[in-house]
Amino acid sequence: MASDALVINAITRRFGNRLALDSLNLAVDEAEIYGFLGPNGAGKTTAIRCILGLISPDSGTVSIFGNTDPVSRLVSVGAMVETPAFHEFLSGRDNLGLSAAYGQMDPSVIAPAMERVGLHDRADDLVSTYSLGMRQRLGLARAILGDPRLLILDEPTNGMDPRGMKDVRELLVKMAAQGTTVFISSHLLAEVAQLCSRVGILDRGVLVHESTVDAGLEDTYLSMTRGGIG
Template sequence: MITDTGHAIRATALTKRFPRGTAVDEVSLEVNRGEVYGFVGLNGAGKTTFMRMLVGLARPTSGSFSVLGSSTLSNEILRRVGTMIEGPTFYPGMTGRQNLVLVAKYAGLRRESVEVALETVELLDRADDVFRTYSLGMKQRLGLAAALLGEPELLILDEPTNGLDPAGISAMRDLIRTQARQGRSVLLSSHLLSEIAQVCDRVAVLHRGRIIATGTPAEIETAHGGAPRITITTVDVAAALEVLRNHAHVDGVRATDEGVEVISAQDITSSLTVALVSAGVEVTGIRRDQRSLEEVFLEMTAADERSAS
């Protein structure tokens, strides 16, 4: 039943409970058509369970969802969705190509789709090597190739960069960006906010099964990261404070062991330096510090833990 043509995914109060506890707790979100949406959370946050429900691998306890505008997961809808959930699983004694041919056969897809997928993930030159000889990055790319076999409209990728080295992460990131440029919608999960922020249009932060923040990476950083701080090293602390208290765009200023700390949402490092030097204040150093996205993420989850206790 087609209920929503504007979203690739829509979930409303989606919940999954197990005897040991609640894995997904009333999660509501919308993934727009053509959007790359990131689902970030610590291990055990509920990311995989949520994805499993979207493709019929787990039955929701309550709530509702639609995929590609349909509230019913028919075979027709599922053929338009490519998935890589809980890591790629292939026959270790078969080659990469043989594994994909088998997947394509069971899915009723043409053999030509295998070659297209292998080329897309840049595995043609290793397609006839046995799967067990693949590096982790190659195994992840073969998993993405399997997800792409039916030329899906929507990709659901569970931790596609998990365990990869920096080169492998960069390669996977490029592959995902390419799929988005070609018009596909992508829902991907990660436990690294800084990594997911480099490829996603919007992000939902999941903790203990609940969404605790949503928005663009920049919006999350601004809302939860706090204003950047500018540290000025000087021995003329009193004079510096006098100048800086009246400076434009200064949200706060205080003395520190190094000299003076300025809080400002804008990067006014250059204008502060000019103002201080013009006033005869000796400045021996100046730097702008802002918490990393990973620090923001960890603080958000820690704050949620404190509020729950």
């Protein structure tokens, strides 16, 4: 489908005897904000790693804007997977410079990205001096470098204060309004409810539910996922 930004077609992935993803099918439309929900260990990060080519699925395909090649499909993608990692001995700006080089982007894209996440005044400080929330912002700046068409975010507000979380929500809504597709993985229902137009709920590697966001999201989530305690 031409309007699909991201299509996951029956991907399955095992780690030893454990089935992490079981024939996962999913499609995300262009310019929508899609919430990827699920409890810890449901397979959300595994799915994201498959999308980004960090691990290969045992079977199935991933297509981004119609491209299935594991390397070239990432041309218009920005991503932040789990806790972002940085070279501690480099400044925020230099870390983004490295990422821009790997993304074949002009260094001029760095300053606007730093500005958008509110880190422009700390851009030349070493990352080792950044707080957890600032690292998360820097990770987000790295993901939005060069205004990607598809933004894949795995728990983007981890470690952020309420102000930071609100800023991120506003940034993502603004980017979606400008045409960016956002695929956001989270287990924070309130965050997803405020941000996303559609959600998919993953449980033990299986997509158990997919719908537009409504008032009954929490009930749906609790009924569709299995608890791990007790």
